[in-house]
Amino acid sequence: MKAVTVRDGELFVSDHPDPEPGSGELLVRVLAAGLxxxxxxxxxxxxxxxxxxxxxxxxxxxxxEVVALxxxxxxxxxxxxxxxxxxxxxxxxxVTVHERAAMPVPGGLGWPEAGGIPETFTTAHDALFxxxxxxxxxxxxxxxxxxxxxxxxxxxxxxxGARVTATVRNEQLRAGVADFGAEVIDPAGFEENGPxxxxxxxxxxxxxxxxxxxxxxxxxxxxxxxxxxxxxxLNLGAxxxxxxxxxxxxxxxxxxxxxxxxxxxxxxxxxPLIESGSVRVPxxxxxxxxxxAEAYDAFAAGGKLGKIVLIT
Amino acid sequence: MKAVTVRDGELFVSDHPDPEPGSGELLVRVLAAGLxxxxxxxxxxxxxxxxxxxxxxxxxxxxxEVVALxxxxxxxxxxxxxxxxxxxxxxxxxVTVHERAAMPVPGGLGWPEAGGIPETFTTAHDALFxxxxxxxxxxxxxxxxxxxxxxxxxxxxxxxGARVTATVRNEQLRAGVADFGAEVIDPAGFEENGPxxxxxxxxxxxxxxxxxxxxxxxxxxxxxxxxxxxxxxLNLGAxxxxxxxxxxxxxxxxxxxxxxxxxxxxxxxxxPLIESGSVRVPxxxxxxxxxxAEAYDAFAAGGKLGKIVLIT
Numbered sequence: 001m002k003a004v005t006v007r008d009g010e011l012f013v014s015d016h017p018d019p020e021p022g023s024g025e026l027l028v029r030v031l032a033a034g035l036x037x038x039x040x041x042x043x044x045x046x047x048x049x050x051x052x053x054x055x056x057x058x059x060x061x062x063x064x065e066v067v068a069l070x071x072x073x074x075x076x077x078x079x080x081x082x083x084x085x086x087x088x089x090x091x092x093x094x095v096t097v098h099e100r101a102a103m104p105v106p107g108g109l110g111w112p113e114a115g116g117i118p119e120t121f122t123t124a125h126d127a128l129f130x131x132x133x134x135x136x137x138x139x140x141x142x143x144x145x146x147x148x149x150x151x152x153x154x155x156x157x158x159x160x161g162a163r164v165t166a167t168v169r170n171e172q173l174r175a176g177v178a179d180f181g182a183e184v185i186d187p188a189g190f191e192e193n194g195p196x197x198x199x200x201x202x203x204x205x206x207x208x209x210x211x212x213x214x215x216x217x218x219x220x221x222x223x224x225x226x227x228x229x230x231x232x233x234l235n236l237g238a239x240x241x242x243x244x245x246x247x248x249x250x251x252x253x254x255x256x257x258x259x260x261x262x263x264x265x266x267x268x269x270x271x272p273l274i275e276s277g278s279v280r281v282p283x284x285x286x287x288x289x290x291x292x293a294e295a296y297d298a299f300a301a302g303g304k305l306g307k308i309v310l311i312t
Numbered sequence: 313m314k315a316v317t318v319r320d321g322e323l324f325v326s327d328h329p330d331p332e333p334g335s336g337e338l339l340v341r342v343l344a345a346g347l348x349x350x351x352x353x354x355x356x357x358x359x360x361x362x363x364x365x366x367x368x369x370x371x372x373x374x375x376x377e378v379v380a381l382x383x384x385x386x387x388x389x390x391x392x393x394x395x396x397x398x399x400x401x402x403x404x405x406x407v408t409v410h411e412r413a414a415m416p417v418p419g420g421l422g423w424p425e426a427g428g429i430p431e432t433f434t435t436a437h438d439a440l441f442x443x444x445x446x447x448x449x450x451x452x453x454x455x456x457x458x459x460x461x462x463x464x465x466x467x468x469x470x471x472x473g474a475r476v477t478a479t480v481r482n483e484q485l486r487a488g489v490a491d492f493g494a495e496v497i498d499p500a501g502f503e504e505n506g507p508x509x510x511x512x513x514x515x516x517x518x519x520x521x522x523x524x525x526x527x528x529x530x531x532x533x534x535x536x537x538x539x540x541x542x543x544x545x546l547n548l549g550a551x552x553x554x555x556x557x558x559x560x561x562x563x564x565x566x567x568x569x570x571x572x573x574x575x576x577x578x579x580x581x582x583x584p585l586i587e588s589g590s591v592r593v594p595x596x597x598x599x600x601x602x603x604x605a606e607a608y609d610a611f612a613a614g615g616k617l618g619k620i621v622l623i624t
Contacts, residue, residue, distance in 0.1 A: 242560070243561050245557055247551075
């Protein structure tokens with residue numbers, strides 16, 4: 001099979017042996033695979049694949065058709081449309097995934113949208129609800145909101161009755177982000193729009209000080225992106241004063257049982273919203289698998305609204 | 313009544329009008345009132361009393377006898393032995409407290425011990441269980457463990473089946489702290505004794521970096537003391553890598569409903585352990601109310617094992 005390959009900091013498309021589904025696993029013909037910030041880091045050699053995942057083939061999310069079942073697999077049939085988060089290997093013509101980590105693709109949804117759902121919406125849902133416990137009526141701030149996780153987070157928060165403020169650096173993208181239901185502001189001086197009950201941090205260290213200062217009592221900050229830097233000064237006294245929490249989260253290294261639990265949460269709480277059309281999956285652009293390098297370059301360049309997805 | 317008084321950075325004992333119990337409140341003749349780190353900060357003008365609390369009379373915990381009931385109070389009778397956390401005013405001959413914030417003093421317990429329980433054990437229990445969710449079999453690290461909250465935290469963690477490591481700077485105190493069930497180590501190089509599932513931070517910023525590095529996956533750090541400093545560099549990438557949480561917590565500014573809920577948790581989970589003798593309240597020294605300044609000086613000097621308590 002063909003697959004995106006990262007080796008020694010180079011990204012290209014090459015042939016690999018077809019994977020074989022093990023016990024309880026599905027073999028899936030991938031039709032769409034979303035790009036994520038983690039892929040950019042892996043390309044730069046900063047985020048190696050976890051043990052057990054394909055080491056050279058990136059790709060944390062995909063959607064496609066089941067083409068074979070491993071021993072004991074029974075949740076899906078050949079031909080079913082599925083999607084999943086994996087530790088790697090999604091950006092390929094074929095991938096294996098444990099059936100407990102797979103989810104059905106909502107009826108009527110196109111492949112590019114489906115390929116951009118699993119990592120993106122699981123990350124947003126897990127961060128906002130499982131980690132931060134966002135509640136109706138709370139005020140959420142999303143930093144760096146124009147991408148896949150940001151637009152997912154805005155919509156999921158709105159669907160649960162929260163108020164959402166979002167920072168977007170690129171002026172051209174602000175109106176598009178506002179369409180998802182957020183009040184969109186310039187990142188500079190965001191503190192004045194608080195206090196915030198929950199902050200979803202997709203940018204990184206430069207926001208930390210003002211994040212902590214702008215929290216409401218019992219506020220929570222969830223760190224899921226640090227592209228602008230990882231290290232910043234933290235004022236523990238301010239954290240005590242508002243009895244605040246700072247949480248770091250990643251999806252990729254989680255073991256099967258946690259990925260499966262997150263998939264169940266998504267099936268229960270998010271997929272019905274997508275199926276009904278009340279939550280959308282914005283796809284900024286699609287690229288064929290052979291043009292993976294161009295797709296990565298476009299992702300790294302920024303300026304996108306929603307997802308970049310490889311079509312295989 | 314006589315009361316400890318803090319005015320313009322000076323601490324002395326002076327006369328104040330007797331307080332009167334309002335609706336649902338108890339008037340309590342204080343017999344013992346523990347000192348806490350917050351009192352040291354208030355003496356230095358750094359921690360003003362919250363709105364509604366006596367502004368000039370410190371004291372966050374006390375034990376004593378009910379001498380009068382305000383309108384509608386019905387949980388206790390005159391003569392009952394009670395203890396409570398208050399926003400201030402505990403270091404006085406008389407204090408008022410809402411009956412929902414008061415707890416019964418365990419049978420057979422002496423007054424000095426009772427006066428050192430409420431703030432100390434509520435802080436430790438709330439931090440370890442309500443905030444950090446410490447579970448049986450987890451590994452807890454307590455930084456600065458020789459004081460009241462530290463020794464309470466060690467014992468409560470042991471009683472729930474956790475393993476406890478404790479740092480104590482003063483070599484003379486280490487054997488005494490070990491008697492509560494912790495492996496006691498020098499603070500230097502504590503990282504080598506990890507990984508830790510929960511860290512109870514009573515010292516402050518200098519430990520932050522090594523705390524984050526020594527956490528197990530899904531580890532939690534609860535910051536409840538920052539006497540050694542408030543500001544430190546935080547590595548958000550490390551926080552993401554272990555999916556860790558840093559939480560700040562204080563008891564004093566909490567509203568009545570939260571103080572009452574914490575009192576109920578203590579009645580249910582901690583007071584039975586004290587009544588049975590399986591958890592002890594170490595009292596390092598007692599001072600009469602008139603010698604409050606000496607008591608504060610002794611607290612600030614450090615080198616104590618357990619509580620310093622004023623006897624009124």
